[in-house]
Amino acid sequence: MSSGIKLDEYVDKMVPYLIGIVAALSAAGLILAALGKNVLQGYATLLTASFGSTTNVGLLILKFIPLLMMSLAFSVPLIVRKFNVGNEGQFLLGAIGAVTVGLTFSDLPGALGLPLLLLSSMLFGLAWAAVPALMLYKFRVNEVISTILMNFISFYLVLYVATGSWRDEFAGHPETRPIPASFELPLLSANPQVSLGFVISIVLPLLVYYYVFKSVQGYELRAAGANDRAAYVFGINSKLLAPFAIMLGGALAGLAGGIEVAGLQFRLLEGMQSNYGALSIIVALIASGNPLGLFLSALFISVIEIGGSAMKATMGVPVETVYVIEALLLLFILMANVYRRRRR
């Protein structure tokens, strides 16, 4: 196979994404025009806000880290056609797991404490995902509903923990006391504040990519996702793989929560999950769950998010507008992909 054909294939695959982006941005322009805003200024803000200054690049990275990891947590179960909509709750449990270590074992040296904190966040996320995984394994309960319900339970669990004995009495908002400074992730740069979490979040999709596309178990996951009955006939235990993938996703989402605590917030904070859950679904579905594709789609959605905040500040456009644009982007890409396949 010559490299020319391969390039053609890539271009052919990229076209729907470009069409999707153009269509979604056109919709954004229409909305701005309908609101009586300057459309060109809107585009300029939306696309350049992330790169205007080092502070803005820092903001972009801080959005990018949790978004990339959360979309990875959604993507791993997606390989077996399972929708881990519960990554939001697993993220919060990861954050609870992190402060549990940080506030209980605060005497430990950081060299021991930080790894323990991150491990705890993964285990908490995994345990939270184990409930829907078990319900799927034993009773075939649809994971979309069960994981979402677990999210709602996690919101109240966060409130319970953040207003309990670990509460920061001086904060006006439900939040815990900070973890010891020795438990924090080392900073790569103080301004913008970027921690080692950035490196972890970039390495993990690469590891997952290798695992999914180069390992035997990864092959089994993909086979079970493509056709679980056929996979079963060929001796792959597809019944066990789906719950396993959901729990792996839970560990990744939990780690995302742990990194958010140890690298940015240093405490458990009500609402710290922001809108990462919903955004990560869009990011992962745009990339069809491909761990490498997540880099581009997470970056693009982060840019749009930062741009949306800037448009709110400078032009008075509601931030929720970008939410609509992002959902439209996914729908337009789905549509363009259908027509690409039909053309053949």
Next chain:
Amino acid sequence: MTDLLAQLTDFFSLAVAVSVPYILAGQSMTLAGRTGVFLVFNEGVMLASASSTFLVAYLTGNILLGLLAGALTGAVFGLIMSFFSVTLKQDQFVVGLALFIMGVGVANMLYKIVIGVVSTPPQVPTLKGIGIPLLSDIPFLGPVIFDQSGMFYFAVALSLALWYFLYRTRYGLNLRSVGENPRVSDSLGINVFRTRYLATIVAGMIMGLAGGYLPLYFTGTYTPALVGGRGWIAIALTLFGRWSPLPVLGGALVFSVADVFGTYGQILDLPVSPYFLFMVPFIVTLVILVQVYRKAELPQALGKAYDRESVED
């Protein structure tokens, strides 16, 4: 003793009022599901409709116009859902999740455009109970069932009508056959695509009314947390009701009792953190889900796109 009766009466009349969005969302899912379209966009569509209902009611001062706007909002979402799932044959969960997110975005965007960010949220008039003469004087049952808002009577009537339509008319039989075996329905001359489109759009309208009820009944205001998971719980309710209107109607009461217990349980002065009480509806739903899936009965073609040219079946 009379004190206890008064408390129980209050509790259950609240539960019946809370059941309205569950009943409507459940019947909406039942209607679409019976043609093979699995709706998961509920939470977002209900919020978008709550917002549009509130805004139109606020701008015109007319609750009915507000509800109409909510139904239309839902219809638009139903139309998009059917275009992507029926015509483009996309995964119904993927499209449903995208529309859930879009619904949340549209809801809050519209509210901020029209109202802006204000310290005291504007209010609209709320739905009042319509006491049915004589019946509403019966102790306990009177206030609980016969002194509810018009929307409750509408939701019950709609459930009965949907049951009659699905199980006692030829159109209903045809509709259900599309959800069981679209290929056979197609060969019998039933228009599978049109059936799914129509059912999903009407289901969207009913879902829109479920959302529109929320700002009109409880507080007269709109907040982003207004739906608060009821859209997702409605999925569990529909599974619990086995995609049939009458069990869905009855099941709605189970879920609303859990809902009221979670929201208003603090009044009971139980020795637990209120946050654990708030978890109750979601935990109850999880437990019910396990029971439901033990003997799951789903329309056979649920969630699957129909492709006339495909050979597999």
